[in-house]
Amino acid sequence: MHAPPEETPSQHREILRLALPAFLALVAEPLFLLTDSAIVGHLGTPQLAGLGVASAMLLTAANIFVFLAYGTTSVVARQLGAGNRGGAIAAGVDGAWLAVGLGAVTAVVVAALAAPICRLFGASPEALDHAVTYLRISAISIPAMLVVLATTGVLRGLQDTKTPLVASALGFTSNIALNLLFVYGFGWGIAGSAIGTVIAQSGMAIALVVVLMREAGRHRVTLRAHPGRILGAARTGIPLLVRTLALRAILLVTTWVAAGLGDVPLAAYQVSATIWSFLVFALDAIAIAAQALTGKALGAGDLVRTRSATTLMVRWGVLSGFVLGIVVLLLHTTLPRLFTSDPAVQAGITAALIVVALSQPLSGYVFVIDGVLIGAGDGRWLARAMVATFVAYLPLILGVHLMGDWLLSDSAGGGTRGTSNAVTWLWLAFTAFMAIRGVLMWARVRTDRWMVTGAIR
Template sequence: MSQTPQESPSQHREVLRLALPAFLALVAEPLFLLTDSAIVGHLGTPQLAGLGVASAMLLTAANIFVFLAYGTTSVVARQLGAGNRDGAIAAGIDGTWLAVGLGAVTAVLVATFAGPICQLFGASPEALGHAVTYLRISAISIPAMLVVLATTGVLRGLQDTKTPLIASAAGFTSNIVLNLLFVYGLGWGIAGSALGTVIAQTGMAAALVAVLMREAARHHVTLRAHPARILGAARTGVPLLIRTMALRAVLLTTTWVAAGLGDVPLAAYQVSATIWSFLVFALDAIAIAAQAITGRTLGAGDIARTRSATTLMTRWGVIGGVVLGIIVLLLHTTLPRLFTSDPAVQSAIAAALIIVALSQPLSGYAFVIDGVLIGAGDGRWLARAMLVNLLAYLPLILGVHLMGDWLLEDGSTRGSDNAVTWLWLAFTAFMAIRGVLMWARVRTDHWMVTGATR
């Protein structure tokens, strides 16, 4: 019997070829923070709590521009699918120049206003001092972080996920070495951790830019900046920017609520959120494959293959979520000891990880569909859906904020455990709402627009 598109082994191989290197590259970012958390955590609970505030703001400052990767992947993949490789590379260069400009402006703003920004979270005075130190230094790395996003998006659109993997592996390894040297060897504390991350991110950016320059030279594509095209790339990214800002508002609000619960819940949330981010990027590897494959197949006008690939990758996302959830459940009492020696924080992390583990299949589904729709260039719908998601989430997380005194009234370890558990239950509800919205959209055909441009 002939194979249907859903059963094609070539599709499985294609997804695996793109997703496996993407997974290993994607986990580099949370591994940067996991490394920082593990090293800084043993300096003390205030340092770890401060890192929680600073890292939330640093990731926000960089990741609100994630359209530099996602939007570039979609545009480049569509051009490639339509047979225009030179146009694909040119679009990638425009995105990289845009990253340089946005990164420079953002770095100056974050460094200048690091103190007021960190004060917004209401952390303790000691934790606040560490947060400002880390954020002010690490802001130097923001241009490099955005360039890494843009150049990675170009290579993914060109169906190359191996090169970003090599750069990420080198960056992660150097980050560990530099953090250990600066924090413990030279005694620079949390400032040393920030500086190590700056150097590692800058090295990654330089390596990926060199690859893009070589690709441009091979196809005789100019590296000059074209202001009109760069502005066009910026306009194309606006819907994804809105979508990402709404998502970051969700994460920042959650961190704000955690900070209001005290240093122990905030430190526990920092670690559990970093572990969640690691799991997110693991599952997002399939979403990256979805972006690249969806963009290319729609660019080539192949709707049937787009639909079958979506079904396949969604199934992989859910299965991946189940596997990761089981692993976290088995390790939920072991992992906390890697990050802190404070028994209260260890207990709260363990409680949080139970909810994190149980939510992973839902996360796998939502992230893959998100990747499919980004690859399809369905940014306007994604922006509207995330705004709806944010409005639905705010009453839930603010309810946890209002329950804070009641949850912590006995001042015991159990109180901190309960507080962090409720925090993660609210966030899981956010993911459930997101999953429902994604399901409703992907069931239709409205997002499947074919051609080199949407």
């Protein structure tokens, strides 16, 4: 990478202004899952294992369309940088309509195929029943989840991360209250957890749509659906869709390997993966700032500011990773007790969190560069790189699958120790995936090929 000019205090303030509210808003999604995991985990290990399968599929169904947020942020920020706020809002309206259409179709498919989808993971019959129940009900929330993605992307592109924060805070608070009421108050079990999440997600979507409608009204932007523009938005998002599909495939294969190890390792993986997701979203706050600032700077044709902000945000990402890693190390024996009373599951979570903690500086680097390249509109390269990473990761995670019986056997320690060994190897393989991804991103960001200036549509 070329040596950038010295960063200015205003850049630090701008990044902080965007990243801090984004952090608090982003952690709402893993907090939804952490809340569900903590509440469901005390119902029993099969319920927690079932939640692990169902939540993996639910997040996959929603997050394969994360381009609704990321792509919209880039396009809106570039329009804003070019001085066209009305065009920025119009692009956001197109993204919202696209979210409604994709969400409705996806919800029907997931609900109809909930049983065969969950069966693919090979979980125990009891865990499978709980997974199907949770997934079939929570599929109702998929349109709302996609609308939240799209409208949040619009606001981020407009350099507003505070409004999504307010919506997320209200959604998270209501999710806790509703889950406790439905699961324990009404005795609905894992179904109650799913219903509570559906209501909370729907409320968030309605609130953010109202904000978008007000912005459109101020700038006289029509709210009518334009099929041609919506299809154009869909085409623009295809590279990011491919990138996200490859990423979700990596996460699903990892969950499949965890399920093959048994309910106890799967439950331990579910909790540790949820904690990892919380950390990822925390680090992704800087990536969100990177998307918004990179898009705006390139839209204005300011390459010097783009380079300077990238270097500064990478520094922030790695430092934040170190801090988060230290926190997790300090709490790695305490956190498991919040999610389960099963000693074997606790041991697996404890072992996993050590690896998770040590990998956080790497995660900080990867997610910030990912945000920079998304903000730059470098979707095609990101798609190719993630597919290549998936191909390189498969032998590693399948190796853990092949070692599964041995890792859990008496010769490898058996019992609680066997669970710890299996989950540790699972996370070591996943950390290798992050390392491969980081090397590819380092090679890309050193060049100038990703810095294309001007507004894009």
